[in-house]
Amino acid sequence: MRMRLFRESIGNLRWWWAKYRLANSNAFSWSGAITVPANEQLRQAIAPKPRLAPYERLAPLWHLHSRRGSPRYERFLPAMRRRFNVPLADVLDLACGVGLFAARLAPDCRRVVGIDSSGLMLAEARKNCGRHANVCIAEGDFRSVVLGETFDIAVCAFDSVNYVDDADGLRDVLRTAARHLHAGGFFLFDALGEATMRKLARVDSYFLRFGPRHVMCHYFDEATQKSRTLVVFPDGVEEHVRMPIDPPQVAAAAESAELELLELFRDVRGLRTFYVLRKPREVSQSAGFAT
Numbered sequence: 001m002r003m004r005l006f007r008e009s010i011g012n013l014r015w016w017w018a019k020y021r022l023a024n025s026n027a028f029s030w031s032g033a034i035t036v037p038a039n040e041q042l043r044q045a046i047a048p049k050p051r052l053a054p055y056e057r058l059a060p061l062w063h064l065h066s067r068r069g070s071p072r073y074e075r076f077l078p079a080m081r082r083r084f085n086v087p088l089a090d091v092l093d094l095a096c097g098v099g100l101f102a103a104r105l106a107p108d109c110r111r112v113v114g115i116d117s118s119g120l121m122l123a124e125a126r127k128n129c130g131r132h133a134n135v136c137i138a139e140g141d142f143r144s145v146v147l148g149e150t151f152d153i154a155v156c157a158f159d160s161v162n163y164v165d166d167a168d169g170l171r172d173v174l175r176t177a178a179r180h181l182h183a184g185g186f187f188l189f190d191a192l193g194e195a196t197m198r199k200l201a202r203v204d205s206y207f208l209r210f211g212p213r214h215v216m217c218h219y220f221d222e223a224t225q226k227s228r229t230l231v232v233f234p235d236g237v238e239e240h241v242r243m244p245i246d247p248p249q250v251a252a253a254a255e256s257a258e259l260e261l262l263e264l265f266r267d268v269r270g271l272r273t274f275y276v277l278r279k280p281r282e283v284s285q286s287a288g289f290a291t
């Protein structure tokens, strides 16, 4: 009895530590940016600059952003295996970006499939994952992709899910995850909420040492209730529009996708929330399929 209690306490402690490590993967290292209060003059000067497609200039630099900012899910997955006894053979990376997570995970998995909607990011991902025969990188929209196979775990890292347009989009991402999970499989993701997006809108971030210098100016648009990030390069500006996602929206989307919301936790600065969802072992026929 005492031994069991002891083992349980150690297990809980290890689980707490794994969550803490994931949420704070990069909290104590420099992001590479100098962050200053929003500069109105700069914001006026960039307004007429030519618009570039999202990731048109960022894609070849994204490995630097991802390395410094993307939560380290590959370190968290062994803790998932211990806690829930879930195999880590087949992993789906939704919005894989330049494929760093897939490449890091590949040696420990049977198969990793990375999906992204940006051809530019995928081109980088193919370079980064080329040496891993068990990684497949494919173009797809995380709201609607149908791969015809199922996985042990699906991950959507580094605020990618914030790129949806509305609550239906969020529900569709969760449904995509649900239809690609084995019964009992897990979906892990992180998202920025409204408070963080409002906080970000008060600052500009200067990336001075990341290849071509660039500045990120964040806005919070009251009319649409969305965050707009302008990434300013010498020859133009990328615009990234994202929707804030908070726990009540995730709870509603999870219910609609027939996923159980098991855990949510935050980093020490309260910027980002992490979600652990599970596909129940018994689900109705319609689960995971768009209606």
Ligand SMILES: C[S@@+](CC[C@H](N)C(=O)[O-])C[C@H]1O[C@@H](n2cnc3c(N)ncnc32)[C@H](O)[C@@H]1O
Pocket: 055, 066, 070, 071, 094, 095, 096, 097, 098, 101, 115, 116, 117, 118, 121, 140, 141, 142, 143, 156, 157, 158, 159, 160, 163, 164
């Ligand atoms: C912030 S980056 C994160 C990339 C990667 N997960 C990482 O940790 O570095 C967001 C990614 O989401 C992708 N994305 C945005 N909307 C998408 C969609 N509808 N379907 C699939 N990917 C999408 C973008 O192309 C981009 O690669």
